[in-house]
Amino acid sequence: xxxxxxxxxxxxxxxxxxxxxxxxxxxxxxxxxxxxxxxxxxxxxxxxxxxxxxxxxxxxxxxxxxxxxxxxxxxxxxxxxxxxxxxxxxxxxxxxxxxxxxxxxxxxxxxxxxxxxxxxxxxxxxxxxxxxxxxxxxxxxxxxxxxxxxxxxxxxxxxxxxxxxxxxxxxxxxxxxxxxxxxxxxxxxxxxxxxxxxxxxxxxxxxxxxxxxxxxxxxxxxxxxxxxxxxxxxxxxxxxxxxxxxxxxxxxxxxxxxxxxxxxxxxxx
Amino acid sequence: xxxxxxxxxxxxxxxxxxxxxxxxxxxxxxxxxxxxxxxxxxxxxxxxxxxxxxxxxxxxxxxxxxxxxxxxxxxxxxxxxxxxxxxxxxxxxxxxxxxxxxxxxxxxxxxxxxxxxxxxxxxxxxxxxxxxxxxxxxxxxxxxxxxxxxxxxxxxxxxxxxxxxxxxxxxxxxxxxxxxxxxxxxxxxxxxxxxxxxxxxxxxxxxxxxxxxxxxxxxxxxxxxxxxxxxxxxxxxxxxxxxxxxxxxxxxxxxxxxxxxxx
Numbered sequence: 001x002x003x004x005x006x007x008x009x010x011x012x013x014x015x016x017x018x019x020x021x022x023x024x025x026x027x028x029x030x031x032x033x034x035x036x037x038x039x040x041x042x043x044x045x046x047x048x049x050x051x052x053x054x055x056x057x058x059x060x061x062x063x064x065x066x067x068x069x070x071x072x073x074x075x076x077x078x079x080x081x082x083x084x085x086x087x088x089x090x091x092x093x094x095x096x097x098x099x100x101x102x103x104x105x106x107x108x109x110x111x112x113x114x115x116x117x118x119x120x121x122x123x124x125x126x127x128x129x130x131x132x133x134x135x136x137x138x139x140x141x142x143x144x145x146x147x148x149x150x151x152x153x154x155x156x157x158x159x160x161x162x163x164x165x166x167x168x169x170x171x172x173x174x175x176x177x178x179x180x181x182x183x184x185x186x187x188x189x190x191x192x193x194x195x196x197x198x199x200x201x202x203x204x205x206x207x208x209x210x211x212x213x214x215x216x217x218x219x220x221x222x223x224x225x226x227x228x229x230x231x232x233x234x235x236x237x238x239x240x241x242x243x244x245x246x247x248x249x250x251x252x253x254x255x256x257x258x259x260x261x262x263x264x265x266x267x268x269x
Numbered sequence: 270x271x272x273x274x275x276x277x278x279x280x281x282x283x284x285x286x287x288x289x290x291x292x293x294x295x296x297x298x299x300x301x302x303x304x305x306x307x308x309x310x311x312x313x314x315x316x317x318x319x320x321x322x323x324x325x326x327x328x329x330x331x332x333x334x335x336x337x338x339x340x341x342x343x344x345x346x347x348x349x350x351x352x353x354x355x356x357x358x359x360x361x362x363x364x365x366x367x368x369x370x371x372x373x374x375x376x377x378x379x380x381x382x383x384x385x386x387x388x389x390x391x392x393x394x395x396x397x398x399x400x401x402x403x404x405x406x407x408x409x410x411x412x413x414x415x416x417x418x419x420x421x422x423x424x425x426x427x428x429x430x431x432x433x434x435x436x437x438x439x440x441x442x443x444x445x446x447x448x449x450x451x452x453x454x455x456x457x458x459x460x461x462x463x464x465x466x467x468x469x470x471x472x473x474x475x476x477x478x479x480x481x482x483x484x485x486x487x488x489x490x491x492x493x494x495x496x497x498x499x500x501x502x503x504x505x506x507x508x509x510x511x512x513x514x515x516x517x518x519x520x521x522x523x524x525x526x527x528x529x530x531x532x
Contacts, residue, residue, distance in 0.1 A: 006356075014386030018372070021379045025413075092372040097429070100334045100364045101387040102356055261297075262328070262337045265369070 011103050015111030019085045020118075033119055037073050037127040044069040045135045063137045064223050065193060068216060070128060070139050072192050074120055074150055075212055076183050078157025079164070081119030082112045083179035086165040090173060096265040105255050109248070112165075113158055120154060142219070145228045149215045152233070155240040156211045157183070159247035166247070166254035169263065191216045211236035211243065285348030287312045287437050287469035288333060293342035295328050295493075302328040303339070304493035310486065312436075315463055315470040317480045319513075320490030321521050326473035329490075330439050333471070334364055347436055358437075360388060365430035366441035367423055373415025377406060377425050380414055381432065388433040400428040404458070420451035427455070431462070438463075440472040444479060452476075456483060477514035487513070489520055496520055 023030055048065045089095055098108065132138045140146065164182055168175045189203055190212035196204055207213045214236035218229045258264050288310040295303040303325040310316045318326040331337035332344055335355040344351040349358040371380045378397065385393035401407040404424045409417060414425060423444070430438060443459065444452035456479060463470055474480050480487055481501045489497040489504070497504060497520065501513050508516045 008389060010389055011387050014383050017386065018375070018379075018383045021375050021383075022372075025374050088372075092374075093369060094372050096336060096366075096369045097364075097371065097384075098387070099336055100359065100362075101384065102359045102389070103387050104356070256338075259336065260338045262295075262331060264336045265327075265331055 007104075008102070008107065011101075011107045012110045012114070015098075015103070015108055016114050016118075019088065019111070019115040022088055023119075030122075033123045034126050037070070037077070037123045038130060040069050040073060041066065041127040041131055042134075045131060045137075048137075049135065062135075063139070063141070064220060066131060066135065066137055067139050067142065067219055067223065068192050070124060070131075071149055071153060071215060071219060072187070072190075073124060073127075075153040075157045075160075075186070075190075077120045077123050078116050078154040079161040079183045080157075080179065081116035082158055082161030083164055084119070085112050085115045086161075086168070087176065087179060090168065090176075099264055105252060109162070109251065112161075116158060116161065117154060120157075142222055145218065145222050145233075148233050149219060152211050152215050152236045152240055155244055159240070159243035160186075162244075162247035162251040166250035166252075169251070169254040169258045172263075186210060186212060189213070195220065209239070211239040214239075285345065286310060287314075287347060288471060289343075289345040290329070290333075291343040293329070293332065293344060294340045295325075295332065295337065296340040301493050303332070305342070306488075306490075306493070306495045308488055308495060308498065310469060310471055312469055313463075313467045314486055315459075315472070315484045316486040316488070317484040318471070318473045318488050318490055319475075319477075319480055319517060321475075321517075323492075324490040325493040326490055327441055328493075330364075330441055330471070330473050333439060334362075335359065360433060361435060362437040362439065363430040363433055363435040364439045364441075365423075365426045365443065367419070367426065367443070367445050367447075368441065369426075370422060371414045371425060371429060374413055376411050377414055377417070377428075378410040380425070381410075381428060384429050385432050390433065396432060397428075400431055404428050419446045420448065423447055423451070423455060427458070434466065435468060437469045437471065440470060440474075442474055442476070443472055444476060452479070459483065477512065477517055481513045489517070491520060491523075 044065050048062060051065070089098065099105075128139045142149070160183055164178045167178055189199065189207045190210055191199070191207055192212075196207045196213055196217060199207055214229075214232040218232040218236075221227045221229050221232075286309045288308070290309070291307050293303050293306050294301070306325070306329065318329055320326050328337065332339050333346055333351065335351050338352070346358040347361050349355070351358060375383070381397045381400075382393060385396065390396060397410075398407075401410055404427055406421065406424050406428055409421060414422070417425060430440075440459075444455050447455065459470065460483060462468070470483070472480075472484070485500055487498060487501055487504060488495045497507070499507065504516050505511065505513060508519055510516050510519065
């Protein structure tokens with residue numbers, strides 16, 4: 001393997017350790033990780049309880065809204081978790097230090113992906129566990145398909161996060177707001193809370209181009225009919241690979257351009 | 270394969286200068302930051318890039334560090350081509366600048382541990398303790414890096430820069446914003462460190478007395494070009510001045526860029 005590409009797990013761990021130290025250094029940030037998913041779960045749990053007695057749709061599967069809310073958070077938190085760790089380096093103006101070490105850009109990306117998964121798990125697990133005593137609903141009752149849904153949404157979150165980080169590298173901190181907003185454009189067409197058939201026909205084509213749509217349709221198939229749609233999973237994974245490739249390309253091209261423009265030393269608030 | 274690679278690298282390290290720059294150009298859409306400079310820095314010396322704001326010093330250092338891609342030219346550091354094989358050179362060099370702080374929210378020890386891991390050091394804790402003692406930072410290893418004074422930050426940045434025992438140390442204004450006492454302490458430390466380790470230091474500076482004291486080779490830069498070079502005393506004699514600051518002012522106030530005189 002060439003020196004340019006030689007991988008070091010130690011360097012990835014060093015970067016992961018940096019983000020864990022950051023998380024540990026601020027309890028409000030750790031609390032925030034737990035706060036939003038739990039709050040969402042509470043709101044939608046009570047809403048589900050209300051609809052349970054008023055809607056035949058929800059009556060057929062009480063957990064469908066709660067599961068949708070929690071799975072949507074995997075996508076949202078996955079993207080945000082990656083972008084936040086990236087932004088920590090921007091706010092600290094730390095790229096000039098990091099990239100005079102032997103750290104490779106792809107090793108940095110691996111640490112960002114790992115930290116994104118840790119943040120998602122830290123945020124989601126307490127909310128999922130709290131739903132069990134509160135609403136007698138366990139998202140884990142979905143079974144093994146839950147792992148597949150989780151993986152597809154997390155990878156899509158990574159793809160989106162990498163593309164956003166690439167845009168921030170290109171446009172500077174003025175594009176920081178993208179980290180909090182872009183993912184929500186996927187929400188209406190991902191059929192999170194309603195079937196994709198509700199959408200206008202022309203929008204359905206866009207919806208089926210998103211891996212997330214297959215997850216939420218697949219989730220409803222499991223919860224309503226007890227059927228796990230492997231065709232949905234395979235299509236979603238193929239789309240995931242495509243989007244992850246695109247997201248990574250945007251990131252690495254932007255990183256290379258940042259080196260050309262001299263932005264690595266200047267990038268920051 | 271590894272032995273072959275290291276053996277080659279070792280042979281290269283024995284013969285190659287610490288820094289070799291050939292016809293380096295960095296052009297931005299609106300300006301030329303570095304305009305065809307060439308220079309060599311021998312092993313084991315302290316050299317300086319000297320010039321006013323916008324002369325191209327920091328741009329040159331950034332290219333040497335691999336943070337910035339040049340428009341044209343060749344850059345070799347410790348015998349390695351920085352445009353093709355910078356990861357062979359990066360573990361053997363380091364950088365410090367008072368303008369690039371370490372992350373504020375991490376403690377000094379956490380910052381140093383992370384950088385020690387990034388350099389793949391096995392004896393991380395021992396090395397940090399030793400540097401903390403040498404640089405007198407042991408008392409605030411547990412303090413967040415953002416809560417240090419300018420002098421403390423400079424010493425911590427130096428500790429970071431010396432973690433991997435670099436063969437080449439690049440410094441950008443190493444004593445900027447320090448009081449005279451702390452500045453003098455840093456200069457003494459760097460002098461002693463270089464003599465003890467045989468490493469090479471290349472600094473960008475505005476501080477003429479610092480350059481006179483530390484450097485055996487000076488490259489005077491203006492508008493992206495090297496307009497003169499030599500030892501501080503050679504430059505002082507050449508321009509008939511009494512110190513390097515007068516030489517600097519003379520060059521800076523020349524309305525027209527003059528290329529360095531022929532030998």
